Every structure is written in C-alpha cells, then in structure tokens.
Amino acid sequence: MATEDATAPAQQRQSQVRIHLHTKSGDIELPQDTGSILVSTELKRYQLSTLVNRLLETDKPLPLEFLINGQFLRTSLDEFLTKNGISAETTLSVEYVKALIPPIYSASYEHDDWISSVDVRSQRILSGSYDGLLRVWNMSSEVVGTGQSHTSSIKAAKFISPTQIASSGMDRTIRIWKYEDAQAAGAASLTPTLELYGHKASVDNIAVHGNSSRVLSASADHSIGLWSTKKAEAPAAPENLLPSANKRRKLSNAKQLPQRGPLSMLQGHQSQVGDVCFDEKDATVGYSASWDHSVKTWDLTTSTCVDTRTTAQSLFSICHLPESSLLATGTSARHITLIDPRASATTISAMTLRGHTNAVVSLARDPNTSYQMVSGSHDGTCRVWDIRSVRSEASDQVGESVYVIERDSAKGKRVVAGEGVKVFSVCWDKDVGIVSGSEDKQLQINSSKPSS
Amino acid sequence: NIDPESLLPKLPSPDELRPFPTVCATQYVGHKGRVRTVSVSPCGRYLASGGDDGTVRVWALFTGRQVWSCKFSSDEAVNIVRWRPGRDALILTACAGDSVYFVVPLSLCDPNHEVASRAVLDDGFGYATTSSTTTPTTKPTSSKWTRPTQKLQDAGVLLQITLNAPPKSLSYHRRGDYFSTVSPASTSTAVSIHTLSKHLTQHPFRRLRGLAQTTSFHPSKALFFLATRQSVRVYDLQAQNLVKTLQPGAKWISSLDVHPLGDNLLLGSYDRRLLWHDLDLSLTPYKTLRYHSKAIRAVKFHPNSGAVPLFADCSDDGSVQIFHGKVVGDGMENATIVPLKVLKGHRVTAGLGVLDLDWHPKEPWCVSAGADGRCRLWC
Ligand SMILES: [Mg+2]
Numbered sequence A: 001m002a003t004e005d006a007t008a009p010a011q012q013r014q015s016q017v018r019i020h021l022h023t024k025s026g027d028i029e030l031p032q033d034t035g036s037i038l039v040s041t042e043l044k045r046y047q048l049s050t051l052v053n054r055l056l057e058t059d060k061p062l063p064l065e066f067l068i069n070g071q072f073l074r075t076s077l078d079e080f081l082t083k084n085g086i087s088a089e090t091t092l093s094v095e096y097v098k099a100l101i102p103p104i105y106s107a108s109y110e111h112d113d114w115i116s117s118v119d120v121r122s123q124r125i126l127s128g129s130y131d132g133l134l135r136v137w138n139m140s141s142e143v144v145g146t147g148q149s150h151t152s153s154i155k156a157a158k159f160i161s162p163t164q165i166a167s168s169g170m171d172r173t174i175r176i177w178k179y180e181d182a183q184a185a186g187a188a189s190l191t192p193t194l195e196l197y198g199h200k201a202s203v204d205n206i207a208v209h210g211n212s213s214r215v216l217s218a219s220a221d222h223s224i225g226l227w228s229t230k231k232a233e234a235p236a237a238p239e240n241l242l243p244s245a246n247k248r249r250k251l252s253n254a255k256q257l258p259q260r261g262p263l264s265m266l267q268g269h270q271s272q273v274g275d276v277c278f279d280e281k282d283a284t285v286g287y288s289a290s291w292d293h294s295v296k297t298w299d300l301t302t303s304t305c306v307d308t309r310t311t312a313q314s315l316f317s318i319c320h321l322p323e324s325s326l327l328a329t330g331t332s333a334r335h336i337t338l339i340d341p342r343a344s345a346t347t348i349s350a351m352t353l354r355g356h357t358n359a360v361v362s363l364a365r366d367p368n369t370s371y372q373m374v375s376g377s378h379d380g381t382c383r384v385w386d387i388r389s390v391r392s393e394a395s396d397q398v399g400e401s402v403y404v405i406e407r408d409s410a411k412g413k414r415v416v417a418g419e420g421v422k423v424f425s426v427c428w429d430k431d432v433g434i435v436s437g438s439e440d441k442q443l444q445i446n447s448s449k450p451s452s
Numbered sequence B: 001n002i003d004p005e006s007l008l009p010k011l012p013s014p015d016e017l018r019p020f021p022t023v024c025a026t027q028y029v030g031h032k033g034r035v036r037t038v039s040v041s042p043c044g045r046y047l048a049s050g051g052d053d054g055t056v057r058v059w060a061l062f063t064g065r066q067v068w069s070c071k072f073s074s075d076e077a078v079n080i081v082r083w084r085p086g087r088d089a090l091i092l093t094a095c096a097g098d099s100v101y102f103v104v105p106l107s108l109c110d111p112n113h114e115v116a117s118r119a120v121l122d123d124g125f126g127y128a129t130t131s132s133t134t135t136p137t138t139k140p141t142s143s144k145w146t147r148p149t150q151k152l153q154d155a156g157v158l159l160q161i162t163l164n165a166p167p168k169s170l171s172y173h174r175r176g177d178y179f180s181t182v183s184p185a186s187t188s189t190a191v192s193i194h195t196l197s198k199h200l201t202q203h204p205f206r207r208l209r210g211l212a213q214t215t216s217f218h219p220s221k222a223l224f225f226l227a228t229r230q231s232v233r234v235y236d237l238q239a240q241n242l243v244k245t246l247q248p249g250a251k252w253i254s255s256l257d258v259h260p261l262g263d264n265l266l267l268g269s270y271d272r273r274l275l276w277h278d279l280d281l282s283l284t285p286y287k288t289l290r291y292h293s294k295a296i297r298a299v300k301f302h303p304n305s306g307a308v309p310l311f312a313d314c315s316d317d318g319s320v321q322i323f324h325g326k327v328v329g330d331g332m333e334n335a336t337i338v339p340l341k342v343l344k345g346h347r348v349t350a351g352l353g354v355l356d357l358d359w360h361p362k363e364p365w366c367v368s369a370g371a372d373g374r375c376r377l378w379c
Helices: A002-007 A045-056 A077-083 A245-252 B111-122 B150-154
Strands: A016-022 A036-040 A064-068 A091-098 A104-110 A115-121 A124-129 A133-137 A143-148 A154-161 A164-169 A174-180 A189-196 A203-209 A214-219 A224-228 A264-266 A273-278 A285-290 A294-299 A304-310 A315-321 A326-331 A336-339 A349-354 A360-365 A372-377 A381-386 A390-393 A396-400 A403-406 A423-429 A433-438 A442-447 B024-029 B035-040 B046-051 B055-060 B066-071 B078-083 B092-096 B099-103 B144-146 B157-162 B169-172 B178-182 B191-195 B200-202 B212-217 B223-228 B232-236 B241-246 B253-258 B264-269 B274-278 B287-289 B296-301 B310-315 B319-326 B336-344 B354-359 B366-370 B374-378
Touching: A016 A077, A045 A064, A045 A091, A115 A433, A115 A442, A124 A164, A124 A433, A124 A442, A133 A154, A143 A174, A164 A203, A174 A214, A214 A285, A224 A285, A273 A326, A285 A315, A285 A326, A294 A315, A315 A372, A326 A349, A326 A360, A326 A372, A381 A423, A381 A433, B035 B366, B035 B374, B046 B078, B046 B092, B046 B366, B046 B374, B055 B078, B055 B092, B078 B169, B092 B169, B111 B157, B150 B157, B169 B212, B178 B212, B212 B253, B223 B253, B264 B296, B264 B310, B287 B336, B310 B354, B319 B354, B319 B366
Parallel strands: A016 A091, A115 A154, A115 A423, A143 A189, A154 A203, A203 A273, A273 A315, A315 A360, A349 A396, A360 A423, B035 B078, B035 B354, B253 B296, B296 B354
Antiparallel strands: A016 A036, A064 A091, A104 A442, A115 A124, A124 A133, A124 A154, A133 A143, A154 A164, A164 A174, A174 A189, A203 A214, A214 A224, A214 A273, A224 A264, A273 A285, A285 A294, A294 A304, A315 A326, A326 A336, A336 A349, A360 A372, A372 A381, A372 A423, A381 A403, A390 A396, A423 A433, A433 A442, B024 B374, B035 B046, B046 B055, B055 B066, B078 B092, B092 B099, B099 B157, B144 B157, B169 B178, B178 B191, B191 B200, B212 B223, B223 B232, B232 B241, B253 B264, B264 B274, B274 B287, B296 B310, B310 B319, B319 B336, B354 B366, B366 B374
C-alpha cells in the first residue's frame, strides 16, 4: 500500500465511481432498473451488499457477491480499479450473485482401502472402493449396506434411482444392483441383479440415466459401452469375454447372476477413455473424454460419433454444464478446459480453469446453480469454480478457483504429487454438499449449506 | 563488422518447446530398498519396476496403485524389467540372478489377450528338440529355456531362461522376437542374442575386446550396437561383420539408446558425460554434455520422437534431466539440442540417485527409478 500511495499522488484520485447493477438470477432482480448510480470508491462487498438489499427491500439481508469484469470483488472498489488499471471515469458494470457459501468440513467416513468413486441420493452416500466393495452410508457415518460381487477393485459407482445402483471396475464388468434401504447400520441390502460383459479392460467410469435405463461406460480398452439396465432388453453376453471360471461355476451349479452384453460398443478413440457423461438435456446424446486428447460427441440412437474436439492434453474427466452449453474436461496438464461442443463454436477451448497442481480426474456440477462446479485432483484437493469468474489472458479466457477443499487427513500439509491423499472422485449433492473419495481411504463431506 | 554470434542459429527457448515433463505427478511406494529398473507398457497404462527387494511390481500409471507383484528372489536384486514391444500380447521380461523371466500378469489381460500372450511364450517349446540338428553356426550354449517353478507359474511367470551369469542389460528388437542380454561376468558368453519364438540363445561375439556393457538393435536395419566400457561397435547382423567403432571419449559407458529414426545415438557414462553421436557425421560425438555432478545411469530418447522430440538422462546426483533433441529425417540438418528441465525429488541414498528411466510411449511423460525406494512419474 505504501508504495502505491508513493507513486500515485500525481494521478487524480477519484472518490466516486458510477456503477450499473444487474444480475442473471431472476429471483433477485431489482424491482426497477436503477440506471447508473454514483457510489463511493471506498465501498467493499459488504456495503454494496447492503445497498442492493435495500434496493431489493429484503426482509432478511441476503448475502451477495459482486463480479466486475469476471472477477469477484474482494477489495474496495478503489483498490480494484487501481489493480486492474480501470479509470474511475467509466461506468462499471457490476453483476451481483447470491454469495457463494464456503464448503465447510463436516465429516470423514473411514474405509479399508482407496475410494475410487462416490455418489449421493436421498441422504444416502454410495462409495466404491479398491477393496472391491460397494458401501451405502447413512448420514451418521454408518454403513447401512455392503455389496460384494466384483472380483477386483471398483472404479465407478452411481445411483440409477434410490433403489438401483450401477458399478464398474478393474474386473472389466459393469454390475447392476437392487438396493433396499434401511436406516440402521447393516440393515439395508445390496443385491447384484445383472453382470454386463463387453469391455476388454478396466471400466474406469460410468454415467447413468435412470429414465431411459441406460448406462454409459468409459474403458481403458479405448471404447465406450452403451448398456441397458433391463435384463430383458439387454443382448446376450459375448461368450469370449466371460471369465474362464464361468464354466466351473456353471458346473458347480452355484447361483449365477444373469450375464448380458452391450447394446453397442462405441469405437473411435485412439487411447483409453477417461470419462463419459450424458447430455443433461437430451439423454440420446453422450460425451466422452479420452487420453487421446479428444472429446467426442455421440449420437446414442445410432451409436455414431458426430463430433470430435481435439485438445493438447490427455483428458481424464468430463461433465456437462447445460445452461452454458459447455463441457468441462479435466486434463493431465493440471487444468480444466471448457469446450463448446456445438457445431457453431469456432474455438476449441472456451475457457481454461487453472489452479490444480496435478491431474484433474473428477468433475461434478453444482446442483444449485449452472455456473459452478467442483473438481477432484490427484494433488489432493477439490476446487470449487465459478465460470462467471474469468479474466482474459493472451488468447485465452482463464478462471481461478473460488474455494479449495483440502483433505482433512492431510492436516494442512501439502505433499509432493498429492501422495497418499489423491482425490479420485467428487460429487455435489443439494442437501449433503460436496462429497469426495480419496487415496487416504476417507470419504470426506464438505457441507455447502449455511450452518443453522 | 559482423558479430560471429549473430550468424549462429538461435536456440529456441524452453517455453516454445512445451510440452515436456516439469513436475512429479505420481510416486510409486512399496519397494523395500533400491528400485533399479522401470519400464512403461506399450499400451501406456502400466509401469513395471524391479529392485533390491527381489520383487517385480506392476502399477497403474496415474493412480500409482500396485496391480501385480511377484517376489523372484530373497537374496538377489531384480536388475531389469522390460515390456516386450507390441500390442498383440502383454508380456513383461524381468532379470533376477542368472535368469530371465517372462511374465503374463494375469489379472491385467482379458481372456483373449491372455491366450495370445501365452502363445507367444509357448510357441518355442519343442523347437529346440526338433531342430537341434540344424542349430545355426554358433555353438550350442548352456542356456536353458524352461518352465519356472509352479509357484512362479501360478503368479503368471510362464518362461525362464537360465544364463551363465547375471544379465545386467536387456534390449528388445522393435518387433519383440529378438532380444539381447549382457552378462558382464561371463567373459566369452557375455553378449547373448535370443529368439523368443524359437527359445534359442546365441553368442555371436565370443572374442570381444573390452568388457561388454549394454546393447541395442537398430530400429529398422539389421544393425546391432554393442557398447563396451569405452567404445561402441556397430555390427551388421546379416553380413556378420563389424561396420564401425565409435569413439565417444568416455571412460566408462553406462547406457546406450538409439534414436527411433536410427541415425543418432545417445550414450551415458559413469564419468558424467552425456554423448550424442550422429552416425552419419563422425566416429566421435556430435555433442558432449556435462550437466550432472555424478554418474549418469540411463539415457533414453522418447519413442514417439516425431511428435515428442525429447530425450532424458538420470544420474546419481538425484536428478532427471529433460532435453529437446529434434532430428530432421532427411539427414541434411544437424540435431538441435536444448536443455529443458532438471527434475528433482529423488533422495540420494548411500551415494546412489536415479538408477533408471523410461518414457510413456506417446505422451511427454517419463518415469524414474530411485535408490530411495520409489519410482516417480513426471508430467
Ligand atoms: Mg470416477
């Protein structure tokens, strides 16, 4: 500050600046457009929030945040203008948004091995682990149900509905489970109902669409599987991919699960497929991200690739942000690239989110707003991003994370390459908050609700 | 008055030569004692490592999860692991004690792949007995190709060659059928050339002057490179003659790698030299680089050199160094060599640092083996 003051005297300091307030959220629009208003440059977020609340005539003050040129206001307007070299003569366009609630650490659920995947539905948390077990947890950190069927580590698990689950893993299979809920520890049941064969290598991620009973799978065998969760609808399993123990099991007359094959296998990627997702608005469209650097768009009704966007890095994770028509994809090069998959888009990268220090392997959107998402990285952190918070840099639009969630197990220490605390999976639930699974064997819950 | 400096071609700055590895992305923790050797699988999904604890371990490349392991010896180190080239089969070769072992890590293959991999190893059984009368010019050897112990077979170790002395270097021909080993302790049978499909071992260099260190096959021609302590002999395997002898000027060569296009060669030496030979240019090095303060243990070109024109070396000073080394295919232009990055992280342990390194087959990622008991992935 001292140096700024020392160099500033020649410059005429303005004590007031014109601002124009606006928002994209319909529920907090101003009753009437105030046009540009003159305010003191001394104002900070809190005073601006008070001002807008007064204009909104709210009963209870609603905490607000302010975006100017894609950056959240964290200082006084005066400092902001100086730092960004903006003249106080101009009218500032100020966007206000409901304040982001910092994700507060709330609990850790201990596992016996690394946690590869997490999901949440109806106050139940699902985890898939390298020990080959599926677990369903209640909110009191008790395991209400355990599922054992995979013959190797589980890599992905998702609720299809509150009573149905899909999982996949290093045993190259996808399994469908029936889930019968209960509140008490150990009282719920997880029963495998279907084994799906077709992949030739580890199935590292899956996406599910309950209404159409469809599952998409991303495999290290370079292909994407499209599957039905309905036994009657699914084709027969390819005989040559069944485990050899299968024959023995048949002979021994042990109870055997129905085995089925894929509706189709989507080929085209040149390397292992890192992740898949459905289009959030149209479940006949799927997206995949691959180590071959590309994102592909698939027409699932015809099983054809309709678009390929090639980046410069291996891609490990993907998530669809429907309101902005963007795909977010996590890279080996430690950043997240936002891609506009529409044919009209002229550039490959719409935005780059920087901050992670290792591969970004999991992405999930904020269920409450279309502008935020959370990422999980091998650097041992999750980061919360707001795609409205962005600045121009050379030929790129660059964003920085709004919050960093450390592992509670790391006790504030940063380790090289996230050793021991790599995050493998993250999800974001409206009620529960941000749930992440890690190499530290802890399922960590960070609540993004204001504490009461 | 022209400044002579201005006439030299300007070296590009490292920033213009991205991407290259800059940070550690994964550590592989599990070995007890030094890790001596690393190799990335042809599919790029697995890292294999071996070390003083007598174990070979296979890891998932990015997560660092150990997915397979086997103890080969309780008193001898695993000196070498190398994946057999090619995507048709998944076969890992490991050297421990006097033996070379071939592994099909069972849990990592789908059923079809496993059948194909087993066939590659089994096809040679019976060949030696049926064709022993037509054994080629070189004398039969005492090398034995056998099934390993049942315990090893159960772990997926399906074939074993027992040599006269411990192999300290192993290199495959690009097609994955021929490979050579160097067992420095065995004088007349130090260098072996093996044919996997025939379970056949030959010793074509019985009267070698100098102590053999390491070998390499030319990627496309029938040429064979044999490094002794101070020179590199280039043989024509078809004509069975010596083509030329390179004079790198090193006191003790530790490692050798041939550029994927075949006309350039890297050597590392225990006397801290990194030497680049242009085979068309001269018998002496095109460039001698002295960036390390301790012995250089391994040198390696990126296998996908067209897209990723990088090479790397590693040293007992604990560092891995990354260089840009662009070779123009037509041979009209000399290679451009630019030092890019010193990767630090391995702890120097009892005077030993980084003992081996390898590249991912496609990406600008490398892995290193540390005397500190760890491997690292650099991205
Ligand atoms: Mg996942």
